[in-house]
Amino acid sequence: MTLPMNSANQKNFLAPILDKLEETNFVTWHQQALFTIKGQNLKDHIIEGKVPAKFESEETTTTGKISSIYSEWMQQDYNMCFWFLASVDSSFKNRIIHCKSALEIWQKLQDYSAESTKTKIKQLKITKKKNLTISEYLSKIKKIADSLIAIDFQLSHEDYIEIICEGCQKSFLAASAYPN
Incomplete structure (x- = not known):
């Protein structure tokens, strides 16, 4: 099932990952998320520095006319944020609900995984x-x-x-x- 987007040149988004992200399934969830993101050709949304320019020229900066490429990219990014929220367990939603972009959500989830690893290693040692x-x-x-x-x-x-x-x-x- 896909969620249609308004214009024909925008990406269709797959349904949320059914096996929602929980404490015990980060690796499998992460792999499914990457396959989905890459399959939709949206990897730039989780790589820092890939946001297109908001304005095409100095003239459009002055007039405030936002580029169509930037507008499309932002719409895709908001759809990714929705997709992330729909693909995680409620305990993770609280960690990412205040994020403003797909990149920010992705980084929070990566940070959580790293912190969780450190905690579990300490737990093993004690x-x-x-x-x-x-x-x-x-x-x-x-x-x-x-x-x-x-x-x-x-x-x-x-x-x-x-x-x-x-x-x-x-x-x-x-x-x-x-x-x-």
Whole structure:
């Protein structure tokens, strides 16, 4: 389903991404968003410095006559903003509702992903076994690691083992090294 735009030379916009952006699906949502944006030939809207000139000449600047290219571009940008809002979960709408352009929304979502990665890495490093069974502890670590994968951050096997060992109490590691 497409949303028609007024003039024949403007882009048709695809329906919002059905799998709305949430905490756990940034990578897949991001990929779908990029395919949609590139497929509609609108990538310039998420690249800084690509806005066309508002006026075509000094004369039109003086008269205040806005160029048709700029007007079309702005209409596409507003449609992209609508599309972004329709493609994210309500928790993300609050983060981007005050953005004025598709570029600003895109940058906010990228920043959120980077911040989320840092937070989850810290969370991994401070997670301790404490009174959990080893199965519960490993499950907790795996859940955090899986959430990192969902935002395109892959832990190496060595890092994974190091995090697990750091979170275990020394007495547990000593006991597991010498089974009865």
